[in-house]
Amino acid sequence: MNKIQCELCGSLDIIKTDDNFFRCSACGCNYTLEQARFLIGGKFTTVQPDFRIRAGRLEEYNGESTAADLPLTVTIIGNEVFSDCPGLQSVSIPDSCYDIGMNAFAGCTGLKSITVPDSVRSIGYGAFRNCTGLESIDISENLTEISGHLFENCEKLNKTELPDKLTKIGAYAFNGCKALQSIIIPEGVKEIGSYAFNNCKALKSIFIPESVSSVGENTFRGCESIEEIICLSESALPYFVSQFSPRVDINHFMEKGLCRHCGGTFRGLFRKHCSVCLKDKDYKIKKGKIITA
Numbered sequence: 001m002n003k004i005q006c007e008l009c010g011s012l013d014i015i016k017t018d019d020n021f022f023r024c025s026a027c028g029c030n031y032t033l034e035q036a037r038f039l040i041g042g043k044f045t046t047v048q049p050d051f052r053i054r055a056g057r058l059e060e061y062n063g064e065s066t067a068a069d070l071p072l073t074v075t076i077i078g079n080e081v082f083s084d085c086p087g088l089q090s091v092s093i094p095d096s097c098y099d100i101g102m103n104a105f106a107g108c109t110g111l112k113s114i115t116v117p118d119s120v121r122s123i124g125y126g127a128f129r130n131c132t133g134l135e136s137i138d139i140s141e142n143l144t145e146i147s148g149h150l151f152e153n154c155e156k157l158n159k160t161e162l163p164d165k166l167t168k169i170g171a172y173a174f175n176g177c178k179a180l181q182s183i184i185i186p187e188g189v190k191e192i193g194s195y196a197f198n199n200c201k202a203l204k205s206i207f208i209p210e211s212v213s214s215v216g217e218n219t220f221r222g223c224e225s226i227e228e229i230i231c232l233s234e235s236a237l238p239y240f241v242s243q244f245s246p247r248v249d250i251n252h253f254m255e256k257g258l259c260r261h262c263g264g265t266f267r268g269l270f271r272k273h274c275s276v277c278l279k280d281k282d283y284k285i286k287k288g289k290i291i292t293a
Contacts, residue, residue: 056096061085066110072096077104079124086110095119100127109133116140125149125170132156135179139163146173148193155179158202162186169196171216178202187211192219201225208236215239 013025050063056075061068061082066089068082074094079101082088086109093100095117102124105111113136116123120140126149128134134154141163148170151157158179162169164186171193174180178201185192187209194216197203203223210232219239220226226248231237240248 066090068092070094070097075099077101079103080106083107090114093117093120098122100124102126103129106130113137116143118142123147123150126152129153136160141165144168146170148172149175152176162189164188167191169193171195172198175199181205183207185209185212190214192216194218195221198222204228206230206240208233208240210234212236220244 015023015025017023050061050065050068051058051071051074052060052062053071053073056073057078058070058074058076058081059078064087066087068088068090069092070077072094074097076099077093077097080103081101082091082105083103084107085105086107088105088108089110089112091105091111091114093114093116096119097117098119098121100116100120100123104124104127105114106126106128107130108128109130109132111128111131111134113134114128115138118141121142121144123140123143123146125147127147128137129149129152131151132153132155134151135156135158137151137157137160139160139162142165143163144165144167146162146166146169149172150170151160151174152172153176154174155176155178157174157177158181160180162183162185166186166189168191169185169189173193173196174183175195175198177197178199180197180200181202182205183197183200183203184207188211189209190211191214192212196216196219198218198220199222200220201222201224203220204225205228206220206226208229208231212233213235215236220243226244229240229244229248231240
């Protein structure tokens with residue numbers, strides 16, 4: 001290890017007491033790693049660590065590596081900590097982390113994929129906005145809200161599976177995600193904010209659960225490739241009819257029926273086979289009506 005000089009008494013008799021702490025044996029003065037003055041090239045200089053962490057909160061990143069492996073002591077990633085780090089290609093977030101701040105990774109154009117562990121319960125506004133190289137993300141299963149502008153302009157994001165505990169998708173959350181091809185909103189989501197999927201030009205299919213009660217202004221504006229919309233929500237149906245009908249086939253499955261082979265009941269999203277007798281279904285559902293083939 002490089003020699004360290006005590007700023008108080010000038011002694012070089014410094015003892016390392018912990019990963020980021022030092023103590024002068026001569027005068028007893030304590031130093032953190034960022035405060036220590038290392039003897040490098042014949043001169044004493046302060047060396048900044050890659051991570052500045054205070055009480056579990058990651059406040060600053062000074063690294064230049066393409067990969068950031070966050071220490072296990074991190075519980076919160078602060079606002080804008082990794083913002084505009086174009087050279088950053090991968091990040092390892094520990095299971096100790098439960099909160100990611102606003103714009104934390106905004107503008108990290110070199111980031112291609114990221115896993116947000118299930119320990120994370122909150123991700124702030126715009127945390128991954130303008131990550132133009134991001135192709136996929138594994139989102140925490142304990143997240144209840146996709147915050148506003150979270151993935152805005154992630155132009156290469158082509159797939160994402162939303163967590164089952166989700167209740168809200170914020171405004172502009174996926175705005176400008178031009179590679180996203182399909183979206184399944186999980187049951188339990190009540191609100192989809194304005195412009196949430198605006199300008200998702202490659203989006204072909206949308207699934208809206210019965211739980212959705214509010215769809216904001218221009219939520220799917222500019223989605224030019226939409227081919228199919230499955231809407232189980234009576235509250236949301238008028239929005240989709242006004243925006244896409246008759247250009248898009250809007251399936252609204254609300255009625256109950258019986259399989260003519262075995263009498264098994266069916267409702268909602270239909271599959272090719274009856275779940276009771278496993279025979280091929282010979283009916284189709286369109287706009288809330290049962291039509292026998």
